[in-house]
Amino acid sequence: MNASTINVTTTNIDIGKDFSHYPAGRYETDGPFNGELFRAEFLVPVLNSHQQITIELDNTAGYGSSFLEEAFGGLVRLGYSSAQIKTAITFHSEDPSLIEEIEEYILDAEQD
Amino acid sequence: MKRLSTDDRLAWIRLSNKREKKHLKRIQPLNNRRKPKKSLTHSSDILKAPEVFELIKSRHHKKLLEFIGKLRDKVLIQKNKVIVDFSSTKSMVVCGTLLFFSELHRIERELGSLNLVSCIPPKDETVSQVLKHLGILNMLNNNSPIIPKRVDVINWKTASGEITDATKVGQILEEQSKLPKDKSKKLYRGVSEAMTNVSQHAYMDLRNDGANIVGEKGWWMFCREEDDHISVAFCDLGVGIPITLPKTIEGNKEESLFKTILQTLFGSDKVKYSDGELIRAAIEIKRSRTQKRHRGKGLLDMIKAIDNTQGGRLTILSNKGCYLYNLNNTKPSEDIKNYKDSIFGTLIIWSLPISRDYRG
Numbered sequence: 001m002n003a004s005t006i007n008v009t010t011t012n013i014d015i016g017k018d019f020s021h022y023p024a025g026r027y028e029t030d031g032p033f034n035g036e037l038f039r040a041e042f043l044v045p046v047l048n049s050h051q052q053i054t055i056e057l058d059n060t061a062g063y064g065s066s067f068l069e070e071a072f073g074g075l076v077r078l079g080y081s082s083a084q085i086k087t088a089i090t091f092h093s094e095d096p097s098l099i100e101e102i103e104e105y106i107l108d109a110e111q112d
Numbered sequence: 113m114k115r116l117s118t119d120d121r122l123a124w125i126r127l128s129n130k131r132e133k134k135h136l137k138r139i140q141p142l143n144n145r146r147k148p149k150k151s152l153t154h155s156s157d158i159l160k161a162p163e164v165f166e167l168i169k170s171r172h173h174k175k176l177l178e179f180i181g182k183l184r185d186k187v188l189i190q191k192n193k194v195i196v197d198f199s200s201t202k203s204m205v206v207c208g209t210l211l212f213f214s215e216l217h218r219i220e221r222e223l224g225s226l227n228l229v230s231c232i233p234p235k236d237e238t239v240s241q242v243l244k245h246l247g248i249l250n251m252l253n254n255n256s257p258i259i260p261k262r263v264d265v266i267n268w269k270t271a272s273g274e275i276t277d278a279t280k281v282g283q284i285l286e287e288q289s290k291l292p293k294d295k296s297k298k299l300y301r302g303v304s305e306a307m308t309n310v311s312q313h314a315y316m317d318l319r320n321d322g323a324n325i326v327g328e329k330g331w332w333m334f335c336r337e338e339d340d341h342i343s344v345a346f347c348d349l350g351v352g353i354p355i356t357l358p359k360t361i362e363g364n365k366e367e368s369l370f371k372t373i374l375q376t377l378f379g380s381d382k383v384k385y386s387d388g389e390l391i392r393a394a395i396e397i398k399r400s401r402t403q404k405r406h407r408g409k410g411l412l413d414m415i416k417a418i419d420n421t422q423g424g425r426l427t428i429l430s431n432k433g434c435y436l437y438n439l440n441n442t443k444p445s446e447d448i449k450n451y452k453d454s455i456f457g458t459l460i461i462w463s464l465p466i467s468r469d470y471r472g
Contacts, residue, residue, distance in 0.1 A: 024278035024304035030311040031276030061282030062300030065413050066308045095294070 016059025035070030165208030302417030314350030387433025
């Protein structure tokens with residue numbers, strides 16, 4: 001599934017349902033459901049179209065740090081500021097530490 | 113000259129014939145002599161499997177690696193026939209069994225089959241069931257009719273691959289009925305990061321086992337749920353953390369930081385550090401070989417899998433080193449160990465206590 005097959009004007013992206021229940025890996029060369037692919041297919045179109053979305057984080061088997069850092073920290077390396085990302089994306093999870101982790105990756109990427 | 117009697121003449125002829133035969137035998141070429149009949153032992157080497165397939169205790173570690181090393185040398189490198197004798201094997205522990213399983217699969221992948229290997233099955237019923245359940249007996253061309261029935265055997269689950277696709281791993285973890293969701297997610301985190309390491313670092317060079325296999329990749333996983341704990345083990349047969357870590361810091365400004373970390377941790381300015389010390393330093397330095405700050409959190413993910421889990425244990429074996437992390441009474445304890453022999457790769461084992469009463 002990619003962004004063109006979902007309605008990008010919707011306000012939610014559910015990683016587990018819209019991308020994969022088993023996200024893993026950093027780069028496209030790592031495997032099929034990696035962070036680089038998720039960023040390219042789902043996050044970049046949102047930022048480019050100036051939408052505001054909520055990303056549902058809970059419906060997956062879990063996340064590795066490589067996936068999260070490349071998906072979200074990688075946005076900064078592509079040229080988006082943390083302020084732009086924060087404006088565009090709100091996260092939802094029953095685990096607040098997961099959201100904190102993602103926010104940390106975005107801030108760290110800006111400092112690199 | 114006295115004439116010989118008939119008896120003397122016959123005795124003389126017999127003696128002459130005997131001397132003639134001896135003489136001919138001395139001058140006869142070796143390859144014309146009659147050879148003894150070939151027995152089964154002359155066409156295949158018999159390789160005795162150890163009693164215990166386990167890697168943490170030094171005595172078991174040594175024996176298992178000697179066995180695996182001989183198997184690899186004889187079959188993969190020399191292409192000789194081997195009969196693996198499991199008759200004395202009494203115990204199959206997750207870590208040792210996974211390494212053996214992985215090595216067998218690697219040999220099979222490289223040679224295209226395991227036709228060079230057969231086995232003498234184990235006498236121990238449980239070991240037989242484990243080997244059958246894992247498919248090892250079939251791999252070794254043994255069509256034992258044994259049916260795995262023991263609960264502590266059939267709950268071994270396996271997954272393997274060459275890329276970072278955690279679908280099967282995630283399914284296995286989610287199927288563990290006694291594993292709470294939050295712990296399942298943490299284990300998934302650890303295993304998926306170990307898998308990512310395989311894609312990116314583990315096979316960056318040739319494995320130093322003499323087989324010289326170019327361009328290989330692969331990972332293998334076991335999951336075993338028992339009454340009071342769950343064990344998840346992940347294995348790659350790459351170059352090992354002690355090899356990839358020096359490549360991380362070589363020739364850049366972090367090299368001095370790394371030396372400081374090693375001196376701080378181990379209290380001396382050594383020229384060479386052991387594999388166990390290098391694994392510990394790899395966790396401490398939080399970096400991968402690309403030296404970028406946003407990389408290299410994978411090893412920490414492995415610790416996170418057992419964080420806040422009373423009684424949780426993480427073991428990382430890589431080449432000759434071992435790192436042990438235990439969480440008892442909320443205080444983590446760390447230890448390192450070194451062995452004489454290398455596993456030529458990395459094996460990570462998570463062990464989490466689980467509640468007997470949890471229903472998921």
